[in-house]
Amino acid sequence: MEIFKEKVDYENPLLSLRVFRSERITDETIQWHYHREMEMLLVLAGNLDVYVDDEYYQLGAGDVALIGTSQLHRDRSIGLPLHYIVLQFDLEQFFDHSTMPYMRYFFEAKYPLSLANYIFSEHPEIKVQVANVIQEIYDEVTRKEAGYELAVNILIKKILLLLLRNDARKVLAEREDFDRVRMKPVLDYVEARLTDRIQVDEVCKLANMSYYYFVKFFKKSVGLSFTEYVNYRKIKWAERILLTKDLSISEVGEQIGMPNMAHFYKMFKKYNNCSPKEFQKRMLLWKQA
Numbered sequence: 001m002e003i004f005k006e007k008v009d010y011e012n013p014l015l016s017l018r019v020f021r022s023e024r025i026t027d028e029t030i031q032w033h034y035h036r037e038m039e040m041l042l043v044l045a046g047n048l049d050v051y052v053d054d055e056y057y058q059l060g061a062g063d064v065a066l067i068g069t070s071q072l073h074r075d076r077s078i079g080l081p082l083h084y085i086v087l088q089f090d091l092e093q094f095f096d097h098s099t100m101p102y103m104r105y106f107f108e109a110k111y112p113l114s115l116a117n118y119i120f121s122e123h124p125e126i127k128v129q130v131a132n133v134i135q136e137i138y139d140e141v142t143r144k145e146a147g148y149e150l151a152v153n154i155l156i157k158k159i160l161l162l163l164l165r166n167d168a169r170k171v172l173a174e175r176e177d178f179d180r181v182r183m184k185p186v187l188d189y190v191e192a193r194l195t196d197r198i199q200v201d202e203v204c205k206l207a208n209m210s211y212y213y214f215v216k217f218f219k220k221s222v223g224l225s226f227t228e229y230v231n232y233r234k235i236k237w238a239e240r241i242l243l244t245k246d247l248s249i250s251e252v253g254e255q256i257g258m259p260n261m262a263h264f265y266k267m268f269k270k271y272n273n274c275s276p277k278e279f280q281k282r283m284l285l286w287k288q289a
Contacts, residue, residue: 003072006035008088011141013272013282015149016090017156019138024082032074037088038106038113039067040159041075042134046082050075052114064120064130066163068106068113085138092232092271094156097191101183104223105164105172115171116163126166133159182207183221190230194237195257198230234258235271242280249276 008018018037024046041050043059050057050065052073057065067073069091095103106113120127137155140148164172186203203226204214218226234256241252250261258264268276 003032003034006033008035008037012149013279013286015141015152016093017088017137017141017152019085019087019134019141021083021085021138023084024077027076027078029076030074032072034070034072035088036069036090038069038091039073040087040130040134041065041067042085042087042131044083044085046077046080046084048075048077048082048084053112055114055117057117062127062131064127064134066114066117066120071112071114073114085134087134087137089156094153094160096236097187097233099157100187100229101222102160102164104221106160107223111171116167118169118171119163119166122168123166126162130159130162133162183218186218187222190233194234195255197257200226231267232271235267238264238268238276239272239279242276243283252276 010016010018016037021044041048041059041064043061043063045061048059050059050067050073052065052067052071057063059065091103091106120130133155137152140151140155186207189203189206190198200211200215204211207214207217209217215226218229222229224232238252238256238258241247241255245252247255249264250259253259253261253264256264258267265275268274268279272279274282
């Protein structure tokens with residue numbers, strides 16, 4: 001079985017998302033592949049067979065399918081001309097400080113995210129709502145009216161909320177309000193000290209937990225390790241500085257508490273697939289387009 005990793009290119013560097021409308025007028029099979037982005041398919045007309053790991057879905061007009069991050073999948077179109085919308089987005093980029101604790105629900109710690117597709121078959125009204133949102137996202141990105149990035153961000157969160165609130169089988173993680181409340185002081189502490197080198201020992205005291213218990217509890221509650229979370233928030237801040245202030249790359253690294261340039265470049269590339277300087281150039285070119 002031949003498998004390939006698909007690289008998803010984003011049109012707008014500020015939106016970690018790709019959405020496009022496609023059509024097929026002949027029978028076609030797309031081979032097994034995967035990508036780090038979550039994917040949603042909306043069939044507008046025709047029929048599409050979708051295979052995700054060992055699952056199989058037959059989609060017709062109005063049907064929606066969900067494919068989790070890095071899940072192996074392929075599809076096959078047979079018969080009538082097929083028209084459909086593909087939505088791919090980097091989940092991490094759509095969570096901020098206040099919503100970060102919900103990220104763990106969608107990172108497949110317990111079950112593959114595609115198992116949540118049952119929601120669309122058992123709740124036709126939810127399928128219609130999600131289909132409408134996907135169409136709205138496509139329309140926003142196509143028209144590019146003022147503030148469309150804000151609109152898309154809201155619409156992605158609406159999809160996640162619809163999935164979370166209608167998951168009767170608890171394929172997504174159980175809601176644990178106590179965990180989130182207990183972690184809030186830690187997340188606030190990190191946010192207030194992004195210029196510093198934050199040590200795990202410091203937040204262990206704040207959370208009143210041992211080191212061993214804290215690292216396990218944080219990963220379970222947030223979905224990222226504590227170190228990953230700190231690096232993620234620092235890089236998000238670095239992006240903002242790069243776009244709003246006239247500073248050198250080394251000065252940006254200093255401001256976010258990553259004075260080691262090798263480490264800063266490594267972390268920045270992890271979340272943006274490019275260097276800080278390339279990120280600035282992309283944004284400049286995009287604004288001029």
